[in-house]
Amino acid sequence: MHTYNIHEAKTQLSRLVDEAVHDGEPFIIAKAGRPLVKVVPLDAPAVTQQRRIGFMAGQIQVPADFDTMGADEIAGLFEGKDA
Template sequence: MKTINIHEAKTHLSRLVEQAVDGEPFIIAKAGRPLVKVTRVEAPSRPQRLGFMAGQISVPKDFDRMGEAEITQLFGNGA
């Protein structure tokens, strides 16, 4: 793995990032002392998606009023 000084990394960051994405990680050093290792991030195997339970569950029409009697009993009617 190659080590690059911080000044060179700033100058050529776009090219270095592309190389890391292509599987060539590198180390950024300052005054010869390694600071960070740059590698590509592995994407999740399957992206999360909205609506994945469509057709498998149902929400009752009175969902926003469920437990209303119990809540009123506990906290009053708000008046």
């Protein structure tokens, strides 16, 4: 396990984290030779299934007047009229 001083870790943090994630090897950040923290990669579960766009194609029908459905009722509500 490698130990890096705080200045070196600060300037190269992105690379160090990438290496830890890729290699699975944790590293230690020290200040004045004294270990302060240990950085370890997380064991995140792998994504098993991604969401698919259009997975219900052909199963749902959208009315032709969808954009204007209920327009009179909505306008009446804004004008304070009862539905």
